[in-house]
Amino acid sequence: MTFKDKLNSIVVLDGAMGTMLQKAGLPLGTLPEEWNVTRPEVVEDIHARYIAAGADVIYANTFGANALKFGDRTREVVRAGIVCAVRAAASSGALVALDVGSLGVMLAPLGSMTFEEAVEIFKITISAGAEAGADLIAIETMNDIYEMKAAIIAAKESCSLPVLATLVFGEDGKTMTGTSPEAAVAVLEGLGVDALGVNCSLAPAQMTEVVGRMLAVSSTPVVVKPNAGLPAESEGETVYSVGAEQFASDISALVRSGVRVVGGCCGTSPEYISAIRRAVSGLQPLPVTEKDITAVASYTHACAFGGAPLIIGERINPTGKKKLKEALRSGDTAYILGEAVAQEERGAHILDVNVGLPELDESRVLPSVICEIQAVTDLPLQIDTSDIPAMERAMRVYNGKPLVNSVNGKREVMEAVFPLVKKYGGAVIALTLDEDGIPPTAEGRVAIARNILKVAARHGIKKRDIVFDTLAMAVSADGGAALAALDSLSYIRHTLGCNTSLGVSNISFGLPNRDFINSTFFAMALARGLSAAILNPASQEMIKTYKSFLALTGADEKCIGYINYASALTSSYTLSGGSLAAEGGEDLRACIVRGLKAKAAQRAAELLATVAPLDVINSHIIPALDEVGEKFEKKTLFLPQLLMSAEAAGSAFYAIKSRFAGGAPAKKLKVVVATVRGDIHDIGKNIVKTLLENYGFTVYDLGRDVPPEAVVDEIKRTGAKVCGLSALMTTTVRSMQQTIELIRAQCPGVKVVAGGAVMNAEYAAAIGADIYCRDAMATVRYCEETEKNI
Amino acid sequence: MKVIYGGADRIDRDEALRYLGYMRGTAPSDEVEAELAACEGEVLSSCRLAAVYAHFSVTRGERLDMGFASTDSRDIEKYLSGCGGLVLFAATAGAGIDRLIAKYARLSPSRAAIVQALGSALAEQWCNQVHARIRGEYAALSARFSPGYGDFPLAIQRDVFAALHVTKNIGVTLSEELFMTPSKSVTAIVGIKDDVQR
Known part of the structure; x- marks a missing residue:
C-alpha cells in the first residue's frame, strides 16, 4: 500500500527517535545518525518497537543526515538509515519515510546561505534516500x-515520492520566522x-488553534x-510534561476535528504510539474537502481573493516611469524599495513587480529585485513578466505563494506558464485574449476564459488558482470597451465562479484628467464583482472610491476604516496648506544637523529657486555635515544623529540632483567597500558607505560575505x-587577511582601510592593512587625505 | 532541560544608548528620541523571547569537564572555581528583529543602527530574566560567562548547540563561522556553588 492509499484512513506515524537513542546510551556529542552505521541493531530495534506499537509509517534516522554535517559521507549515512528502517518494516506493511530536518542554518536575508545552495544540499540527502528505497x-x-520550500523543491526535482511537510509553530500561532497557518497552507499546498x-x-x-486554522483552509x-x-x-533526567494517555486523548480530539495523520515528536516513545493507536482505532476520518479558496501568500500571511477587494500596487513597473527606468539601469535598488514601502504604507495588499526593460537581463534582475523587496516588506508579490526564464527564477526564489502576471489564451503561453504555476505553486492572472487578439464582445472573452480553465485543468491547476483579467481597453477608442470588460467580468465572477482582477487605468488612455474616468470605472467594476485591482495606491481618487465602496457594501464595520481615512485626509489637506516657514523656519543647515529628512529636501528645493545648485551644496549642505562630523569626533553628538543628518543631507542631495543635470560634484576618489567572506554583519560597513557618499566619494558596495x-x-x-573592509568577529579576521593578501598581489597601490568590532590598529597592521579606522568619520577623513594626493 | 518563553513591554533605554555610543549623562536630541520610541515599538512587536537551559555537573581532571564539553580554558576554570555544577543556557530575542534590521539596512542606516542597539539591549534584558530564573532554581552565581570571553574559545558554541538542541528547541542556528542567527541571541554558563543547595 502506498502512502497515498494509506491517506484514505487515519495514518499513525511513529514517535521520537532522538529521545529513544539517548535512552539507549547515545553519548552527548555523537550525531544520532552515526548509529545508522555503527549501531544499526539499536536503530532497527527502535523502529521495530514503533511498528509493534502500531505505527503505519516510520521515520528513518536521517533527520540531520545532510552534507553540512556529514560531508562526503552523507549518502552512506542516509542509505544506512533507510536500510535499518526497511529491515524493521519488512513484512509489517509499514512504510518508510526519509526524515529530512532543518539544515541548522538560516537562509538569506537573515542568514548567509542562498536558496539554491539549500536546494542542492537537500538534493544530496533526498536522492540518496529515494535510491535506498x-x-x-x-x-x-x-x-x-x-x-521548507527549498527542501520540497529538492524533493520534487530528485524523485517522485510523496511528500509530507510539517512546520514548527509557537504558542503565538506563528512559525519562528512569522508564518501564519493560512500562509503555510497556501505555500505547501501550492507546492x-x-x-x-x-x-x-x-x-x-496547545496545537488546537493552529491546527484548526489549517483545517479551515486546507x-x-x-x-x-x-x-x-x-x-x-527531574533528578538529572529530562522528563516531559504530558503522559501517554493524556497525549493520545488530546490527539484523538484533533482527529475528531479533522486531522488525518498523527504521531509523536520529542519525548514520545512506543508507549505513546500504542496509546494513540488504541485511541484512534474506532474513529472514522473526517473527509478532506476542497476549500475553494483563491489565495496568495508572503512568508508571513496569506491574502485571499473573493472577500473585500484587494489592491495590487502597480508602481514597480518601468513603463512610463523615468526615475524607475534610471534606477533599474543603474542597479539602484534603494529607489525600488522606497516605492515598495510607500505603496505598503498607502494600503496596497499585494505589490506588482515588473522590471522589463529591453536592455536588462530580466532573468537575472527580476529574482534579485524580488528578494530585495521581500527584505523590506511582507506583502505578497505579483511576479509580472512575459519572460519565461525570468518568471521561473522569480517564482523559485520567492518566499511564499506568488501571484503570477500573466497567462492568456494563447496555446504557446499556456504551455509555458502553466507548468511553472503547477511546479512552484502560484495563482495566476489570466488575460482573456488569444491568438486572435482581444474579442470585442463579452461572449468572446468568456469563451477564452472557459478554454483557459480547461487547459489549466489538464496541467493539474485548479480553478481557484486562476484569476481572470477581462482587459480594460481605452474607452476613447471604443465606446463599448468598458461594458465588454465589465460584462465578461461579471459573468466570470458569478457564473464561472472565478476571481477577477483588472488593470483599471488603461480604460482612460487618451483622455484628460484620467483619474475621473478611472475611479468611476473602478466603482463600476467593484459593483460587478471585481476581486482585485492593479492601481496606483497613491491616487487619491482611486482610494476614495475603494474606501467608499467598502463602507457602502458593509465590508467596513461601522465605517471605521472610512472614517479614519476620510478624517485624516481633511487634516492633512489643512496641514499642507500651512507654510513650513511659519512653523519654526529652520534653514537647510539646521534641518540637516537635526536630521529632518523631509524638511531638508523641501528646504533644498526652495533654495534652488534663488541659489545655484553648487552653492546650495557648498554653503549649506557641506557646512552642516562638517558641523555634525566635528561634534561626532568631539563626542558631543552620537551615531544615530550622525546618521540621521547623513540621511537628511542625502535627501537634500537628491532634491538638488533632480534639478541639476550635472549631478553633485563628485570627488575623484573611488572606494570599494565590503564585509569580508564568512561575515554577515553589515551595519558598520553601510554607515561608512552612507557617510562617504555624503562627502562626495563614489562608493561601490559589494555587500556582505564577499569572497x-x-x-x-x-x-x-x-x-x-x-x-x-569590515569584519565583526575574530573568526573572520582571517578572511580579511586573505582579502588583503590578494589585493596586495593583484592591485598594487590600492590603500586598504580595515574596520569593524574586532579590529584595532595593532590587528590591522598585523594583517597588512594600510590603516585602521575606528568609525565612519575616521574613514571619511582618511579618504579626504588620500584624495589630496591623487 | 527546560524551554521557556518571555515577554517585554519596554526596552532598557540607557543600555540601548550605550550601544549607540552615548556617554553616560548625555541625552539624545528630540529627533533621536522620537526615532528611538518609534523603533522600540517595532522591536517589541517583532520580538519573540525564548530560552533553553539545562544543568550539568562539573568535574576536574587534567582538563575541566563541564558535563557537556571539556576545556583547557583558564578563564572558565577560574570562573567556575568552587562550583560543582553549572547551568548552560541559550536565549534569543527572535528572528523578527533580524528582519527589521535587514529592512532598515536597505532603507535607513540610522534606523538600522537604532534597531540593532535596541535589539541587543532587549537580548541582554531577556538574558537577565533567564539568569534570574536560574538563580531562583539553583544556588547560581550572579555573574555569567559566555563562549568567547577571555580564553574560553568561541568554538565551544558547537558543543553548546548540541547539548541544548538549541536549533530544535528555540530556532537559533549556528553558522560554520560560529555566528548565531537570529543575531540577537546569547549563550552563557552560570556556575552553581557546591556548598549551597536549594
Missing part, C-alpha cells in the same frame, strides 16, 4: 517556510505536498506530530584607489 519524504521541524501540518515544539492540546490532509509537552529536569576574488575584481573594474 524510502516510500515517502517527510520534511519536518522546519522553523522557516523558506527552507503540491501530499500532507501538511505541524510538529515539535508544542503539546497536542484541501490537503493535515498532520500533527506534537511533543510530549515541555521538557523539564576575496570579488573584492579584487571590483577594484580592477572600477579603478578604486581605496578599499574598505
Whole structure:
C-alpha cells in the first residue's frame, strides 16, 4: 500500500527517535545518525518497537543526515538509515519515510546561505534516500517556510515520492520566522505536498488553534506530530510534561476535528504510539474537502481573493516611469524599495513587480529585485513578466505563494506558464485574449476564459488558482470597451465562479484628467464583482472610491476604516496648506544637523529657486555635515544623529540632483567597500558607505560575505584607489587577511582601510592593512587625505 | 532541560544608548528620541523571547569537564572555581528583529543602527530574566560567562548547540563561522556553588 492509499484512513506515524537513542546510551556529542552505521541493531530495534506499537509509517534516522554535517559521507549515512528502517518494516506493511530536518542554518536575508545552495544540499540527502528505497519524504521541524520550500523543491526535482511537510509553530500561532497557518497552507499546498501540518515544539492540546486554522483552509490532509509537552529536569533526567494517555486523548480530539495523520515528536516513545493507536482505532476520518479558496501568500500571511477587494500596487513597473527606468539601469535598488514601502504604507495588499526593460537581463534582475523587496516588506508579490526564464527564477526564489502576471489564451503561453504555476505553486492572472487578439464582445472573452480553465485543468491547476483579467481597453477608442470588460467580468465572477482582477487605468488612455474616468470605472467594476485591482495606491481618487465602496457594501464595520481615512485626509489637506516657514523656519543647515529628512529636501528645493545648485551644496549642505562630523569626533553628538543628518543631507542631495543635470560634484576618489567572506554583519560597513557618499566619494558596495576574488575584481573594474573592509568577529579576521593578501598581489597601490568590532590598529597592521579606522568619520577623513594626493 | 518563553513591554533605554555610543549623562536630541520610541515599538512587536537551559555537573581532571564539553580554558576554570555544577543556557530575542534590521539596512542606516542597539539591549534584558530564573532554581552565581570571553574559545558554541538542541528547541542556528542567527541571541554558563543547595 502506498502512502497515498494509506491517506484514505487515519495514518499513525511513529514517535521520537532522538529521545529513544539517548535512552539507549547515545553519548552527548555523537550525531544520532552515526548509529545508522555503527549501531544499526539499536536503530532497527527502535523502529521495530514503533511498528509493534502500531505505527503505519516510520521515520528513518536521517533527520540531520545532510552534507553540512556529514560531508562526503552523507549518502552512506542516509542509505544506512533507510536500510535499518526497511529491515524493521519488512513484512509489517509499514512504510518508510526519509526524515529530512532543518539544515541548522538560516537562509538569506537573515542568514548567509542562498536558496539554491539549500536546494542542492537537500538534493544530496533526498536522492540518496529515494535510491535506498524510502516510500515517502517527510520534511519536518522546519522553523522557516523558506527552507521548507527549498527542501520540497529538492524533493520534487530528485524523485517522485510523496511528500509530507510539517512546520514548527509557537504558542503565538506563528512559525519562528512569522508564518501564519493560512500562509503555510497556501505555500505547501501550492507546492503540491501530499500532507501538511505541524510538529515539535508544542503539546497536542496547545496545537488546537493552529491546527484548526489549517483545517479551515486546507484541501490537503493535515498532520500533527506534537511533543510530549515541555521538557523539564527531574533528578538529572529530562522528563516531559504530558503522559501517554493524556497525549493520545488530546490527539484523538484533533482527529475528531479533522486531522488525518498523527504521531509523536520529542519525548514520545512506543508507549505513546500504542496509546494513540488504541485511541484512534474506532474513529472514522473526517473527509478532506476542497476549500475553494483563491489565495496568495508572503512568508508571513496569506491574502485571499473573493472577500473585500484587494489592491495590487502597480508602481514597480518601468513603463512610463523615468526615475524607475534610471534606477533599474543603474542597479539602484534603494529607489525600488522606497516605492515598495510607500505603496505598503498607502494600503496596497499585494505589490506588482515588473522590471522589463529591453536592455536588462530580466532573468537575472527580476529574482534579485524580488528578494530585495521581500527584505523590506511582507506583502505578497505579483511576479509580472512575459519572460519565461525570468518568471521561473522569480517564482523559485520567492518566499511564499506568488501571484503570477500573466497567462492568456494563447496555446504557446499556456504551455509555458502553466507548468511553472503547477511546479512552484502560484495563482495566476489570466488575460482573456488569444491568438486572435482581444474579442470585442463579452461572449468572446468568456469563451477564452472557459478554454483557459480547461487547459489549466489538464496541467493539474485548479480553478481557484486562476484569476481572470477581462482587459480594460481605452474607452476613447471604443465606446463599448468598458461594458465588454465589465460584462465578461461579471459573468466570470458569478457564473464561472472565478476571481477577477483588472488593470483599471488603461480604460482612460487618451483622455484628460484620467483619474475621473478611472475611479468611476473602478466603482463600476467593484459593483460587478471585481476581486482585485492593479492601481496606483497613491491616487487619491482611486482610494476614495475603494474606501467608499467598502463602507457602502458593509465590508467596513461601522465605517471605521472610512472614517479614519476620510478624517485624516481633511487634516492633512489643512496641514499642507500651512507654510513650513511659519512653523519654526529652520534653514537647510539646521534641518540637516537635526536630521529632518523631509524638511531638508523641501528646504533644498526652495533654495534652488534663488541659489545655484553648487552653492546650495557648498554653503549649506557641506557646512552642516562638517558641523555634525566635528561634534561626532568631539563626542558631543552620537551615531544615530550622525546618521540621521547623513540621511537628511542625502535627501537634500537628491532634491538638488533632480534639478541639476550635472549631478553633485563628485570627488575623484573611488572606494570599494565590503564585509569580508564568512561575515554577515553589515551595519558598520553601510554607515561608512552612507557617510562617504555624503562627502562626495563614489562608493561601490559589494555587500556582505564577499569572497576575496570579488573584492579584487571590483577594484580592477572600477579603478578604486581605496578599499574598505569590515569584519565583526575574530573568526573572520582571517578572511580579511586573505582579502588583503590578494589585493596586495593583484592591485598594487590600492590603500586598504580595515574596520569593524574586532579590529584595532595593532590587528590591522598585523594583517597588512594600510590603516585602521575606528568609525565612519575616521574613514571619511582618511579618504579626504588620500584624495589630496591623487 | 527546560524551554521557556518571555515577554517585554519596554526596552532598557540607557543600555540601548550605550550601544549607540552615548556617554553616560548625555541625552539624545528630540529627533533621536522620537526615532528611538518609534523603533522600540517595532522591536517589541517583532520580538519573540525564548530560552533553553539545562544543568550539568562539573568535574576536574587534567582538563575541566563541564558535563557537556571539556576545556583547557583558564578563564572558565577560574570562573567556575568552587562550583560543582553549572547551568548552560541559550536565549534569543527572535528572528523578527533580524528582519527589521535587514529592512532598515536597505532603507535607513540610522534606523538600522537604532534597531540593532535596541535589539541587543532587549537580548541582554531577556538574558537577565533567564539568569534570574536560574538563580531562583539553583544556588547560581550572579555573574555569567559566555563562549568567547577571555580564553574560553568561541568554538565551544558547537558543543553548546548540541547539548541544548538549541536549533530544535528555540530556532537559533549556528553558522560554520560560529555566528548565531537570529543575531540577537546569547549563550552563557552560570556556575552553581557546591556548598549551597536549594
